[in-house]
Amino acid sequence: MDSPSDLPYDERRADALITVTAESAVGPAPRVRSAQVLIMDRSLSMSRRKLDEAKRAMCAAIDTLRDGTLLGIVAGNHRAEVIFPPTGGLAVVDARSREDAKLRVIGQLPEGGTAIGQWLDRARDLFTSVDSPGTVRHAVLYTDGKDEHETPEQLGEILASCADRFICHARGLGDDWHHDELLRITQALHGTAEAVVTIADLTEDFTRLMREAQRIVVPRLYLGLRLNSRFQLAFVRQTRPAEADLMVRQLRDGETHVPLGSWPAESRQYQVSLRFDPDTLTVDELLRAARVTLHAEFPDGTRRPCAESAAMVVRRRATPGFGIARSPDLTRVENERELGMAMRACADARLRGDLDRADHELRLATGLAESLGDTARLRLLRAVATTGPDGLPRLRRDASRGQLLRIGVDSTKTVSRPADARELALRDTGLPRVCPRCDTTATNPTAKFCERCGHSLADAGPVDAW
Structure with a gap:
């Protein structure tokens, strides 16, 4: 945790940066049950090749799922329909159910408008049917249009009801959607948003998302904050690998829990900001403003600390703001x-x-x-x-x-x-590409996405061969 302790005399805010790293397990990863909901846009604008490519991506994603995974498929336009399984709830994936699911995807025809909130609401209902604790709940959706058949307020209410229920990644197809809507969804549901301008790229993207989801072994993570009575929580924000305001807060045993979602092997960084009245702090007194603890949901459904707690310590100095260097x-x-x-x-x-x-x-x-x-x-x-x-x-x-x-x-x-300056000067030389987000070298020179963090390699530079 990066938490500069010295505060200027007139400061009213204290901040900390907290990095949480998920690492790949040594040896076989524990088998955690996974529930997957695939959400397909079948609105009228998805006519012809666009829907054909989307169906191909959905079928490839279904093929990626391992046996025993729980699966549901929602087809959405201005309404939402569960097209698989036909009996309701979620189905256990095996060879037979996998083929049935693909047949139902292939049979979809384009019609109607777009109400993305309704699709998410139906996905939430499907996940509610999962009665086994500690199940990873993961959804992906694509859309090629704007959310025109519901109000922003209606979407907001549904997102609030879905928060901390499941993770959702969203993809915008073509060029007739809007980035604000996708970012609003993925920030609320701890997913990623991507522009898939070339529709044929959706298949590779969806299969990668399915493989990543099956590597998640912790269903939910929470940042626990126990605050000194002189401090109030101003905000918690994810800062890496993507920015997101984390608005949902839960109170458990006098501690504020902020849901963080869950993810495969990567690091994420969070900014915690506290506000206070400077007159309540004695000059030069070291004071613990907050204790920070990372909690995880375990396979038995219980929530327990999974790392040592860290203290956020502050000290009000007699020096005004311009006299204390800010954390770089x-x-x-x-x-x-x-x-x-x-x-x-x-x-x-x-x-x-x-x-x-x-x-x-x-x-x-x-x-x-x-x-x-x-x-x-x-x-x-x-x-x-x-x-x-x-x-x-x-x-x-x-x-x-x-x-x-x-x-x-x-x-x-x-x-x-x-x-660095040399990296900025690199140009495409035909050498293997390096991911601009996590610096992983692509093993497949034709790969469109980084195999470690999933970032698009469309603009990646070559490996430094100097």
Whole structure:
């Protein structure tokens, strides 16, 4: 935990960065029961090749599931229908049920509108039918359109009812959806959002998600915070590998529990911010502001600590704000958040036709990405940039809607470390590619996604062969 203890005399906020790492088990991983719900968009806009490719992706995902997995499939338009199993609940995957599920997917026809909240609500009902404790609950959905047949308030109510019930990854197909809706879903349900502009890429993406889900052995994780009475919790935010505001809080035995979801082998970072009245703190007194404990849900359904607790200690100094250096890591996290906001503002402005605002936000985002050494987001921004008559960068007027949606949906993705100048100078030389998020070298030179963290390799640079 990175928690700078010294606070300026007039400070009213204390922050800490907490890193949680899930590691692959040595030897055979424990077999944890897994429940999977696949959600397919069958609205009228999914006509022809789009729906054919989506069906192929769904069938490939079903083939990836190991025997014994619990499976349900929801087909959605302005309503939601469970198309598998036909008897309700979830079915146990075996050779026979796997073929039945694929036949029901193949038989779907496009019709109607889009109400994504209804799809998620039906998925929640399916997961509720699982009576075995400690089951990993995981869903994936794709959509090619906007959530037009329900209000944002209706979607919000359903997301609140689904929070901490299951993990959900969302994919936007083509270029007629909106990044805000996908990010809202995945932030609430601890998943990832991706733009799949090339529809044929969905099959590889879905099979990767299924394989990753079957490596999860802890159904749920929680950040436990026991606060000193002089402090209040301002916010908890995930900062890596993607930014997300964590709004759900539970109170258990005097401790605030914040659901973190669950994930396979990777590290995630969280920012905890506390607020306080500085007049309640004695100058130069070391004070424990909070005790932080990581809790896990175990296969028997109980929730217990799974790591040693850490103390968040603060000390109010007599020095004013300008006299105490700010934590460089916390400064970087805040700059990364500002970069993401500028990227979304750029995409939103261009989509509504406000070119001047889009150009302004592009310049702001590009400068932040350069200073942070964020090669992945910098490549996205440079791909849609050109030089204007005034010599300043501006958004290309022929930038496609798909490119803008990718900028919006990738705006929350952060890197594991800053890139150095030599990495920024690398160009595609035909060498194996390295993931811009986790620096893993792709073993398959034609792979579209990183096999470790799942990040898109569309903009990955080559391995440094110097």
